Amino acid sequence: MGSPPSGPPVQRDVKFPIGAGVLEGTLAVPRGARGLVVFAHGSGSSRLSPRNRFVAERLQNAGLATLLTDLLTVPEEERDQRTGRLRFDIALLGMRVVAILDSLAGDPQTTALPVGIFGASTGAAAALLAAAQRPRLARAVVSRGGRPDLAAQILEQVNAPTLLIVGERDEEVLALNRTALAQLRVEKELAIVPGATHLFEESGTLEQVADLAAGWFQRHLVPNP
DSSP states (O other): OOOOOSSOOOOEEEEEEETTEEEEEEEOOTTOOOOOEEEOTTTHHHHTTTHHHHHHHHHHHHTTTEOOOOSOOOHHHHHHHHHGGGGOOOOHHHHHHHHHHHHHTOOOTTSSOHHHHHHHHEHHHHHHHHHHHHHTTTTEEEEEEEGGOOOOOGGGOSOOEEEEEETTTHHHHHHHHHHHHHOSSSEEEEEEEEEOOOTTOSSHHHHHHHHHHHHHHHHHHHHOO
């Protein structure tokens, strides 16, 4: 896979028009990046999530560009904070990821980079839905503490190699992921992080998530020399 690029990544703010609104994000591209990972955050989270930012930094150090973006507009986010409904609208969130993938495919800075999706919690279902909708654009999927069961109706249509990462002590979500794993018809793996709960707050567990994700994306996004 070669040595990761040196020096800090070049970052820029990006906006994705969605109907009458706009989604905001941060694109970070290391020198010599050979792949791009789009983050689909989970329920009640945002592109500013410390956990996703930590994983994104690890991926950048591994030579992968990252896009941290919100899947709801500011007014939608405010409404969701009151009702908690939009965060479970997987069809809506999935199509937002699709729109982002389409936009990246037309961006000169990212069009040549193979793309993977990193989904957390409900964002994992959105990631899988987008992968099913855009099989030529989404090359790999990683789910962290995800709810792939919320996309159960399309799991058999996913063509992207998929890694499901779940904490050992997150028992309910672990059971849901085992069921989803059986439905996937692609190269797949379930990685269980010892001692971890749903948010991977235990010492060293988020580092394991980041290392697992980096390995999966490097394996499936970075071309063999």
